[in-house]
Amino acid sequence: MGFKLHSKFVPLGDQPAAIEALSAGIERGWKHQTLVGATGTGKTFTMANIISNIGLPTLVLSHNKTLAAQLYSEFREFFPENAVEYFVSYYDYYQPEAYVPAKDLYIEKDSDINDVIERYRNTATMSLLTRRDVVIVSTVSCIYGLGNPDDYTALSIKLSVGETVNRDKLLTRLRDMQYERVNTDFDFGTYRVRGDIIDVNLPVSSDLALRIEFSGDEIDVLKLINPISGELIAKVDEYTIFPSKHNVSPEEKLKRVIPKIREDLEKEVKAFHDSGKIVEATRLSQRVNFDLEMIEETGYTKGIENYSRYIDGREIGTPPSTLLDYFPDDFLLFIDESHITIPQIEGMYNGDYARKKNLVDYGFRMKSAFDNRPLKFDEFLNRINQVIYVSATPREWELQMSRNSKVSLS
16 A cells, blocks of 8 residues: 555645655665755655655654654644554653662662553554555654564464464463453453453554454454453454564573573673672672573563573674664655754764663673663664655755755755
């Protein structure tokens, strides 16, 4: 399905020429272009017309949540028949894990997750994996580790009416996908079992759940229902359930990596002992062994992302999977207010590394925590396909990168 632009306006002034020039640049394969325009010149409308012309999955990158929310609202109006999604940090409050050596002060990670935004994030990745008419409006949270898209896809399960499914295996699969079984409080990311009926509260909407009705081991009916009232929304012939969290991995994969984590743990603990750092050695051993016991028992632990290098099978120093890895190779990127957003991307890695170094040096985390991080700037550039920088005051860097194409609106 292509993009269908809805608007009562038509391009005027400099807009038609800008749309034509930038669209032609994309078709020629130019990697970097710049759109210059002050507030009120119609940059967003110009971007929407380019998306409609080119028809590629698109990421629109903004430097803060407020502007991202405004862009999301505008693109939803432009493309009501297509998948316009919102991907920002899901924390209403976030205190990262940290250690202050001068005060011997350990600060545990503390956060308040906004369930509504978490649903938006889940919907964004599901849309990217199931269709191409997608526009994602995001902040720089898109360069942070998100979980391997291959594992995320592999753990999804497609159900069809008339299919024979072992119910016990289905319940185990839901657990692996980080759905929690409940009897009451049927909230986001939970499921309940009532006789021959399994209800799954889907991570895509607050008013959508999947009801699976069995006849023996055969799926008799699939219904989309309201999770609160139970009201029928629609009957479907098939439906794909995706994991409720992004940091998920198949159980057998987790079991395979645990011995490697224990092996490296022994080496790091020994290094602390050899340096006379007994407190750090004890601290690291106790903490990591507790995490591994939780993973073995439940398939998850708080801070599991700090072991993502092992789970993903990555080499030391390699970056984690991010939202960019969920996009197909030919996606289009707009960086809005690029004179602010680009420096923000450039600075994320160094701040994260400085905080992690104290945690690793004092035995609060293994060295693998360094590889749970935002992308470095060169890694970000290596992951983009074609980009249009959008700004009223682009920096010299953006202009040099887009020497083939700079278009202005007035």
